Each structure stands twice: as C-alpha cells, then as structure tokens.
Amino acid sequence: MPTYHYRCKNCGYDFTKEQSFSDEPIRVCPKCGQEQVRKVYSAVPIEFKGHGFYRTDGASSSKSSSSK
Template identity: 50%
Template sequence: MPTYTYSCKSCGHVFDAKQSFSEASLTECPECHGELKKVFGNVGVTFKGSGFYKTDSRTSSAPAAD
C-alpha cells in the first residue's frame, strides 16, 4: 500500500497517510480542518548512459544464413 505525504495549506502541518490506489485523496487537515494538498517528491527512476533504443532488448528475428 503506497504512502502519500500531505501538507495543510492553512497551518502547514505535514503528515504521511497509507492509502490504496482506489481511495480518494484526503481533503481535510486533522489538526485545524483546513484544506490539504498532496506533496510530490522526486521520482525514484534514473536513466543513465548514452541512450536507450527500442532495439536494445530485442533478439534478431532474421533467419541464420546457411
């Protein structure tokens, strides 16, 4: 189950909540009952190298020459 970080627009309270993908986002701060916003962090995927091509993982489909 993913953990989401929320921040209150009114009081600045920041907290984490475990929610399933099908649950609606939280809208009310548990401290002051103000409006919440979801905090998005960096994506955990990094692509490094000279480049990625669609043929990198494919095997040759040409028949072998006799």
C-alpha cells in the same frame, strides 16, 4: 500500498498516509480541521541497471576493437 505525503495550506501541517489507489485523497486537515490539505509531489528516485543506459554502452568503437 502506496504512502502519500500531504500538507495543509492553512496551518502547514505535514503528514503521510498509507492509502489504496482507489481511496479518495484527504482534504480535511487532521490538526486544524480546515479543508486545505493537498498532496505533495516529489521526485521519485530512479536506478538504471543493466546495459544500454549509458553513452559508453553502445556499439563497440573502432578504437577499442582494433587494439590487440
């Protein structure tokens, strides 16, 4: 189940909650009770593995193939 990060715009309280994709987002702050909670989005780490992701992974150049 994914974990979501939330922040209250009213009091600044940060918290995380494990929720299903079908669950409604949290709107009421558990600390101050105001309906000011929003999801916080951040960059997702990506790891490229295998061939084809780097500039050097392309077709063989004539320099490397002609040297014997």
